[in-house]
Amino acid sequence: MEILVCVKQVPETSKVEVDPVTGVLKRDGVDSKMNPYDLYALETALRIKEEVGGTVKVISMGPPQAAEVIKEAYMMGADAGVLLSDRKFAGSDVLATAYTLSQGVRKMGNIDLILCGKQTTDGDTAQVGPEMAEYLAMPHIANVIKIEKIKDASLIVEMDMPHMVEVAEIQCPCLLTVEKDIYQPRLPSYKKKLSTKDWDISMFSLHDFADQNEKNYGLNGSPTQVERIFPPAVNIDKEIWTGAGVELADKLTSKLKELKFV
Amino acid sequence: MSRLIVNQEAVNALQINELVKLCPFGAIEEKGGKIEVNAACKMCKLCVKKGPAGVMKFVEDEVPTIDKSLWKGVAVYVDHVDGDIHPVTFELIGKAKELAAKVNYPVYAVFVGHNIADKAQELLHYGVDEVFIYDFAELKDFRIEPYTAAMEEFIKKVKPSTLLVGATTIGRSLAPRVAARFKTGLTADCTILDMKDNTDLVQIRPAFGGNIMAQIINPDHRPQLATVRYKIMNAPERLPERKGKITPCSMNTDTLHSAITVLQVTKKEVEASISDAEVIVAVGRGIKSEKDVAMIKELAELLGAQVAATRPLIEAGWADAKRQIGLSGRTVKPKLIITCGISGAVQFTAGMNQADRIVAINQDPRAAIFNVAHYGIVGDIYEVIPHLINNLKEKH
Ligand SMILES: Cc1cc2nc3c(=O)[nH]c(=O)nc-3n(C[C@H](O)[C@H](O)[C@H](O)COP(=O)(O)OP(=O)(O)OC[C@H]3O[C@@H](n4cnc5c(N)ncnc54)[C@H](O)[C@@H]3O)c2cc1C
Ligand SMILES: Nc1ncnc2c1ncn2[C@@H]1O[C@H](COP(=O)(O)O)[C@@H](O)[C@H]1O
Numbered sequence: 001m002e003i004l005v006c007v008k009q010v011p012e013t014s015k016v017e018v019d020p021v022t023g024v025l026k027r028d029g030v031d032s033k034m035n036p037y038d039l040y041a042l043e044t045a046l047r048i049k050e051e052v053g054g055t056v057k058v059i060s061m062g063p064p065q066a067a068e069v070i071k072e073a074y075m076m077g078a079d080a081g082v083l084l085s086d087r088k089f090a091g092s093d094v095l096a097t098a099y100t101l102s103q104g105v106r107k108m109g110n111i112d113l114i115l116c117g118k119q120t121t122d123g124d125t126a127q128v129g130p131e132m133a134e135y136l137a138m139p140h141i142a143n144v145i146k147i148e149k150i151k152d153a154s155l156i157v158e159m160d161m162p163h164m165v166e167v168a169e170i171q172c173p174c175l176l177t178v179e180k181d182i183y184q185p186r187l188p189s190y191k192k193k194l195s196t197k198d199w200d201i202s203m204f205s206l207h208d209f210a211d212q213n214e215k216n217y218g219l220n221g222s223p224t225q226v227e228r229i230f231p232p233a234v235n236i237d238k239e240i241w242t243g244a245g246v247e248l249a250d251k252l253t254s255k256l257k258e259l260k261f262v
Numbered sequence: 263m264s265r266l267i268v269n270q271e272a273v274n275a276l277q278i279n280e281l282v283k284l285c286p287f288g289a290i291e292e293k294g295g296k297i298e299v300n301a302a303c304k305m306c307k308l309c310v311k312k313g314p315a316g317v318m319k320f321v322e323d324e325v326p327t328i329d330k331s332l333w334k335g336v337a338v339y340v341d342h343v344d345g346d347i348h349p350v351t352f353e354l355i356g357k358a359k360e361l362a363a364k365v366n367y368p369v370y371a372v373f374v375g376h377n378i379a380d381k382a383q384e385l386l387h388y389g390v391d392e393v394f395i396y397d398f399a400e401l402k403d404f405r406i407e408p409y410t411a412a413m414e415e416f417i418k419k420v421k422p423s424t425l426l427v428g429a430t431t432i433g434r435s436l437a438p439r440v441a442a443r444f445k446t447g448l449t450a451d452c453t454i455l456d457m458k459d460n461t462d463l464v465q466i467r468p469a470f471g472g473n474i475m476a477q478i479i480n481p482d483h484r485p486q487l488a489t490v491r492y493k494i495m496n497a498p499e500r501l502p503e504r505k506g507k508i509t510p511c512s513m514n515t516d517t518l519h520s521a522i523t524v525l526q527v528t529k530k531e532v533e534a535s536i537s538d539a540e541v542i543v544a545v546g547r548g549i550k551s552e553k554d555v556a557m558i559k560e561l562a563e564l565l566g567a568q569v570a571a572t573r574p575l576i577e578a579g580w581a582d583a584k585r586q587i588g589l590s591g592r593t594v595k596p597k598l599i600i601t602c603g604i605s606g607a608v609q610f611t612a613g614m615n616q617a618d619r620i621v622a623i624n625q626d627p628r629a630a631i632f633n634v635a636h637y638g639i640v641g642d643i644y645e646v647i648p649h650l651i652n653n654l655k656e657k658h
Contacts, residue, residue, distance in 0.1 A: 063289070063302035090289070091305030094450075098442060124590055125450035127438035130406075134442035139521040140406055142435035156525065162430045164343055165528050166403070171521035180583065219264055219305045223447035223483040229469065229476050232608045232633070235620075240638040242627070245645025252621065252646070253653040255637060259619060261541060261565060261598055262654060 001054035001150070001172075002112045003045040006101060006129070007038040007073060009066040010122040034069040037117030039076075039185035041178050044147065045115050046077045046186070052150050055079045057108065061089060061100050067201050074196035075188030082108065086205035091219030094123070098131030100217055103209040105136060113155070114175040118143065126177070133175040140175040141168060145182060264322040266305065268297045277314040284313055326482070330423070330461050333484040336362040337370040337422035338390075339413070339437075341430050343404070343527075345381040349497065350428035354490060355388045356498040358426055361457040370394060370422060374412045376402040379510065386504035388497075393508045394420060400518035403527065404432050408518040410439045415513045417444065422485050424463050426455075429489040441487045447480035448487040451589060453494055453612050463488060468589055468608040473630065475608065493537065493593040493616065535592070536585055541567035542596045544587055544614070545575065548603010548624065548643050552580045557647055558602060564654040570594065572610050588613040602643045606631025623647070 012031040045056045058073040060066050061084040070081035084104045092100060105111060114136075116129035126142070133140035145165070146158040154171045160179060170176075206212060214220060241251055256262045278297055281290045289303035297317070309318040336358040341348040351371075358369045368391040373382050375397065382393045396412040413436065417425070427437040429451050441448035453475075454466035462479050463486040469476035480486045536542060543562040549555065555569075562569045571581035573588060587594055589609040599614055600621040606629055614620070615634045622635035625642045632638040639646060 063300055065302070085301045087299055087301050087303060089301060090299075090303035094438065094448060095442060095445065098438075119590065121590075125438075126434050127441075127448060127450055130435055130438035131442040133406075134410070134439045140435070140439070141522065143431045160431055161343060161404070162341070162348055162432065163346075163530055165530055166524055167526040167528075168405075169523045169525060174521065223445070224449060224465075224478050224480050226469070227464075227477045227479050229474050232468075232473065232475050232611065232630075234633040235615075235635065238632070238636050238638060240627075240632060240640060242640045245641055246649050248623075248639050248641045248646045249649030249653060252637070252639060252650055255621075256565075256598075259598070 001048055001052055002110055003048060003054060003056045004105065004108065004111045004114045005038070005042045005045045005056065005058045005073070005078070006114065006116045006132070007042065007058050007060050007069050008035045008117075008120050008123075009033070009060065009062050009069045010035045010120055032065065032068065034072050035117055035120045035122075037119055037121070037180060039117075040180055040182050041115040041117045042073055042076055042078065043183045043185040044178050045113075047183055048113070048147065048150055054112075057081065057111075059084065059101065059104055059108070061085070061092075061097060061104070070201050071196070072188055074199055075192045076186055077189075077192065080202070082202045082204060084204050086217075088206045088214055089218045091222060092217065093222035093224045094125055094127045094131055095223055096217055096219075096221035098128050099135055099221060101128070102132050102135035103211055104204055105132070106210060107204060107208060112153075112172040114138070114173075116175065116177045118177050118179050129175060129177040136173075136175070138173050138175050139170055140177070141170055142177045143179055144176045145179045147182070264305075264320065266299055266303065266310070267319045267321055268299065269317055269319060270296050273297060273314070273317045277317060281309055281313050281317065284309060328482060328484060330484065333421045333423040333461075335368045335370050335420065335422045336424045336426065337372055337416075337420065337485075339425065339427040339433065340371050340373040340382075340385065340393075341428040341433055342373075342375060342378070342381070343432075345375060345378045347381065347384065348428055348430055348492070350430060350433075350490070350492040351385075352388050352497040353492070353495040354426045354428060355385070355390055357455055357490070357495040358424075359389055359498065361424065361455060361463070364457040365459065365461050367423065367461075368392065370420060372396070372413065372416045372420075374401055374409055374416075376400075379508070382508050383504065386506050386508070387500045387502075389501065389505055391506045393506065395508060395510045396513065397510060398513075398515055398518060400515060400520070403524040405520040405522045405524065406435060406439055407520045407522070409436055410443060411517040412513065413440045414443055414517075415511065417485055419511065423461050424457075424486045424488070427487065427489045429491040433489055437487055437489050444483075444485065446483040446485060446487060447478075448489070449478050449480075450489050452488045452490050455488060455490070455495075462486070468612050473608045491593045493595045536568045536570045536587065536594055537592050539568035539594065540597045541565050542570050542587075542594055542599045542614075542617075543567045544570040544572070544599055544601045544604060545581075546572040546601065546604030546610075547574050549575075552578075555580055557651070561600075561647055561651055561654075564651060565598075565600075567598075567600075572604055601631055601635075602647065604631055605629050606634060
């Protein structure tokens with residue numbers, strides 16, 4: 001099976017704050033890592049390959065530094081990787097990101113299965129996968145909790161639904177977004193790190209794509225616009241209590257009684 | 263077309279240095295005495311606004327404007343499995359009514375499934391003007407292609423200006439597919455929605471992975487799509503009488519084919535969920551080790567409460583993922599929540615600030631949790647909670 005995993009580089013922590021006076025973003029030079037949810041997608045791909053053979057490729061869209069997450073994927077066992085990087089992709093919202101990734105996928109030739117993480121820890125929309133599937137005219141199933149069976153040209157999977165679990169068979173080529181905990185992701189191997197350190201990462205930019213119309217990418221290809229950013233609201237109807245532990249506990253006990261919770 | 267333009271002539275080494283430092287995304291680099299903007303650029307325009315004057319310029323060409331008057335109404339997707347309507351639907355109808363009233367629009371519901379006509383009656387008790395029903399055998403189970411095809415039919419026929427979708431597992435799969443089909447914007451997990459006079463939907467949600475709220479609009483495309491989680495909005499009162507009408511819709515069923523076959527549907531075991539709890543004790547990184555969770559559990563037991571946690575604790579494996587409150591966890595609306603050693607990041611508070619009473623215990627008086635708390639207790643959980651447990655035990 002030819003499998004492609006979408007991986008994104010995200011900031012290590014959420015150390016971003018907005019200056020309440022100037023309304024300006026303050027982002028320290030934070031470290032980056034692979035979106036933790038994508039580790040599950042990659043692990044799923046590697047298990048499928050181990051079972052039925054094939055190749056596992058990874059694709060990522062981001063700045064040149066995002067090549068790091070592709071290297072990380074190599075250390076876990078991916079066979080090849082592509083980075084989509086271009087200044088013209090800057091400012092992409094979900095629609096533009098999904099479109100750019102779909103253009104990248106089209107450049108890669110035959111793919112039977114695309115796997116995405118459930119969501120990213122920075123964008124956190126869980127929308128890029130389904131939108132990509134639409135652009136690639138593939139069926140998709142989101143929130144896959146289990147791969148039950150891998151057939152020649154289809155997969156039987158379990159998906160998580162509100163109050164239900166559904167078992168469904170989906171024809172390839174298709175896209176799945178996988179839940180956290182579907183399989184425990186393996187650790188990157190030191191041996192693989194050494195053996196893959198000179199591996200190539202294919203770089204695609206806008207002029208490698210079939211659609212080279214700049215209006216479909218980056219800020220220009222993004223229908224949503226951030227109009228303003230602001231710190232969260234403050235509740236003004238509040239009491240602040242200070243003092244010793246015992247005092248505070250007693251005060252809280254009385255309050256809970258007054259509110260009839262005890 | 264919009265672009266960032268660098269006026270290389272007007273820039274000196276000092277200014278380059280200033281710009282490199284200014285960019286929060288590390289997107290500005292110095293290459294051979296010139297400025298280079300790399301692919302990390304998020305087009306935040308900070309370099310234009312705060313950088314040395316005249317160096318960075320943002321140019322914007324005219325964007326083709328759409329005729330917004332061709333798109334009318336606020337529509338709600340009826341989230342259901344087998345005709346069992348998910349309560350988030352009623353909450354969204356409540357919000358849709360508020361938004362629609364501002365611009366004098368009708369409120370629609372779109373119900374896609376099989377054998378659902380009688381179930382649609384219920385929606386009329388909540389003040390929907392018109393329910394559009396797509397009832398076909400192919401739509402019995404949720405499968406992405408036929409459901410998207412039915413939604414496409416609905417949007418082309420009714421031309422709603424706004425479409426609200428519940429952020430359930432179904433809604434989170436369907437809404438992006440529909441948005442991509444119409445090449446329009448979609449904002450996930452909005453916590454506040456409002457309507458401008460010009461019918462642009464104001465969508466507010468925590469963003470950029472920080473303690474920040476972002477206000478997002480979709481001014482040049484219709485329909486405007488947003489998803490909202492369960493328990494974020496308030497459901498309107500159910501009226502004894504029914505209002506509005508039900509419109510069964512026909513469509514070409516050739517488009518309802520699917521590459522997915524549903525083999526089996528099983529009900530999940532219902533477990534006591536934090537979403538339905540009346541009292542919650544939530545714990546964060548203020549606890550020092552896993553064994554201290556026992557103290558929190560004891561407090562919860564004494565109060566008849568459910569235990570919930572912040573994301574770092576879930577990630578550490580100290581609590582089950584189902585107990586996570588927040589943007590990427592669950593939304594809760596209990597009568598009382600006591601947060602213990604939680605800093606109050608907006609991604610956490612987005613999931614609990616609708617609680618009736620919020621008590622926060624944190625030793626840092628500047629912790630953001632005190633911004634949402636009704637009773638802010640500045641103290642050490644290791645001092646306050648054991649005493650509190652003793653007090654409550656005496657009462658029993
Ligand atoms: C896209 C995205 C989505 C996210 N989604 C979620 C989500 O759904 N849910 C979630 O919870 N987080 C989420 N987060 C993470 C969130 O931003 C915060 O990092 C997290 O909520 C912090 O958890 P915390 O308050 O337990 O830990 P910290 O921020 O480390 O706070 C610990 C607090 O405990 C206090 N403390 C320490 N010791 C004591 C003591 N002895 N007594 C009293 N107080 C003490 C400290 O003063 C501090 O304020 C998300 C982040 C991102 C980027
Ligand atoms: N820039 C990107 N490059 C590669 N994959 C991505 C990118 N953004 C999102 N994805 C994929 O889409 C999933 C959902 O992302 P999101 O919609 O941002 O929550 C992620 O888990 C990734 O698998």
